[in-house]
Amino acid sequence: MKKILLITSGQPSLNPRLVKEADALAEAGYTVTVIYQYWNAWGTALDRELLASKKWQAIRVNGDPVEQKFSYWLSKVIHKAAKKIAKLIGINAITSIFALSRGTYRLIKKAKSIQADLYIAHNLAALPAAVKAASKYKAKCGFDAEDLHRYEAKTNNADFNFRLIKYVEEAYFPKADYLTTSSPLINERYQSIFPKLSFSTILNVFPVQEIDxxxxxxxxxxxxxxxxxxxxxxxxxxxxxxxxxxxxxxxxxxxxxxxxxxxxxxxxxxxxxxxxxxxxxxxxxxxxxxxxxxxxxxxxxxxxxxxxxxxxxxxxxxxxxxxxxxxxxxxxxxxxxxxxxxxxxxxxxxxxxxxxxxxxxxxxxxxxxxxxxxxxxxxxxxxxxxxxxxxNLNWNIEQKKFLAIVEQTLQ
The missing domain is CATH 3.40.50.2000 (Glycogen Phosphorylase B;)
Incomplete structure (x- = not known):
């Protein structure tokens, strides 16, 4: 039974796209684990209810401001300092990891401690973790670009955050075994930025609801x-x-x-x-x-x-x-x-x-x-x-595209 690790710098209840993928993979017979981190209090309350019913395991890292205060605040201090250092000495393979988010380094460490056949990153801050863990175990990795990340904010090519995200995309996208996007037009734009790579669109649809x-x-x-x-x-x-x-x-x-x-x-x-x-x-x-x-x-x-x-x-x-x-x-x-x-x-x-x-x-x-x-x-x-x-527009259909991509990647 193949093992798949999904990684996010957010929380499951705040990332329905990740949850849908984890559910689909578990139903398809894969052993699924999700690594995530604290984002906010109400999301944590919803996570407790959500995770209790799932067929996959979830592991939280990087602490929280209530029960694991030291780990949480330390990660924030390191992240803030790393951004200042990266602005002074430049964005590189090391500074990009610590400056990208408060949790990327710990996500990498945890992902590399779990051997899997496929590592899937959701959101950009999780991408280095998926790539590096896959490299350690000579496994496969994928990335789901829910947004056109370098252009999420107002466009300013001189802006530090733009340059940081651009660096991460250019450094890690080519190392992914598959890349998915959330809309046809985001797919087209990424394809124009990275003409040598291949992107597939998986729409943000949901399972069919029994609402008459x-x-x-x-x-x-x-x-x-x-x-x-x-x-x-x-x-x-x-x-x-x-x-x-x-x-x-x-x-x-x-x-x-x-x-x-x-x-x-x-x-x-x-x-x-x-x-x-x-x-x-x-x-x-x-x-x-x-x-x-x-x-x-x-x-x-x-x-x-x-x-x-x-x-x-x-x-x-x-x-x-x-x-x-x-x-x-x-x-x-x-x-x-x-x-x-x-x-x-x-x-x-x-x-x-x-x-x-x-x-x-x-x-x-x-x-x-x-x-x-x-x-x-x-x-x-x-x-x-x-x-x-x-x-037409539901996850019952769209998940077949996703599972086909996973199956092809693991062949």
């Missing part, structure tokens, strides 16, 4: 908008939606937001709402993060899933987020900003929803008003979204 939207008794007198993320923030286009609530103030519209909400962001949202000068308080509801498996049934109570990405970076423009495919599984009609990736998706699946001009609340309001005026349109798009998720 045709039998749900939704109230269509009030249009219920839904948006979620790990963290509710103001870099993802939510300001446009606040302005839209003002434009549609005479209509029955609710906005439901799911995610971790900091005091600072809540204060900034309150300031935006105050500046918009509503004549009556807008209907905005906040929800704490929930277990990933509970997301779909929770989301299914709403009407429209919002993907309001503002193209703040090249990656943001080219990515297809988890939320878009989550909305489909929940049977929600899609309303998405016209990033390159999302606009392309709507062109390919026009009956699942609409796109709008990002940064244009007036256009977004027009799109939403079309649903208010025609609930039959909304119901038809919800049904199309649900059917697309059930028959």
């Amino acid at each position: 939207i045709a039998r749900q008794n939704k109230d269509y007198n009030t249009l219920k908008l839904f948006w979620f993320s790990q963290h509710i923030g103001l870099s993802r286009g939510l300001q446009d939606v606040i302005y839209v609530l003002k434009l549609l103030e005479n209509e029955k519209v609710e906005l439901h937001l799911l995610g971790s909400l900091s005091i600072q962001v809540k204060t900034e949202l309150d300031q935006i709402i105050s500046a918009v000068n509503f004549s009556k308080a807008p209907q905005i509801f906040f929800y704490e993060p929930i277990a990933p498996d509970d997301l779909f049934s929770f989301a299914s109570q709403f009407h429209i899933g919002l993907a309001t990405e503002p193209s703040f970076s090249i990656n943001n423009d080219l990515a297809l987020s988890n939320k878009l495919f989550s909305y489909l599984q929940a049977g929600l009609a899609l309303v998405v900003s016209d990033t390159s990736a999302q606009e392309s998706f709507i062109r390919e699946h026009p009956k699942t929803g609409f796109s709008y001009k990002k940064g244009d609340p007036q256009h977004l309001a027009q799109v939403l008003k079309s649903y208010i005026d025609d609930d039959t349109l909304l119901k038809n798009q919800q049904l199309e979204a649900s059917n697309s998720a059930k028959f």
Whole structure:
């Protein structure tokens, strides 16, 4: 029985793509272990529930700020110092490992202590660990590029973080036995950057959910908008939606937001709402993060899933987020900003929803008003979204591509 080690610098409950791969590998008969590290408190609470039901083993490294304080804070101090040193003496094979993340060195050490047939890295900070462990045991390794990493932030080729990520990609991508990406346009961009390498797209889809939207008794007198993320923030286009609530103030519209909400962001949202000068308080509801498996049934109570990405970076423009495919599984009609990736998706699946001009609340309001005026349109798009998720855009299909890549790599 072949052994596979998956490695992430995040946490399982915050990385559904890793969890789906681990589940698929375990179901296919592989012995699966996941190495991860602490990211935040609410993710840790969700991890306890998630990991209890899994057929694979999970090992956490690098401590945490509650029970393993010394290891946790030491890793942060080393990481901070390493970035300063790398800026002074340059980015190289050694400084890149310590400067890349607080946990890369310990991920390497732990991965090299576990012999496996295949090492799979999720997120860039885990890639050196997979490559070095595979080299030690003369095994195979793969990397899943969930994002276009060098362009996740605003592009500035002179920026230290850009140069660091570029160095790591160029140093380790050629050493991977396979490379996967999360969207067709990210795949194309990476292929243009590394023309001698081969990339395969594995979409951010989810297992088919047993949600029969045709039998749900939704109230269509009030249009219920839904948006979620790990963290509710103001870099993802939510300001446009606040302005839209003002434009549609005479209509029955609710906005439901799911995610971790900091005091600072809540204060900034309150300031935006105050500046918009509503004549009556807008209907905005906040929800704490929930277990990933509970997301779909929770989301299914709403009407429209919002993907309001503002193209703040090249990656943001080219990515297809988890939320878009989550909305489909929940049977929600899609309303998405016209990033390159999302606009392309709507062109390919026009009956699942609409796109709008990002940064244009007036256009977004027009799109939403079309649903208010025609609930039959909304119901038809919800049904199309649900059917697309059930028959085409789901992990039941996409995991076959992933498992085929793994099988071919291990031959």
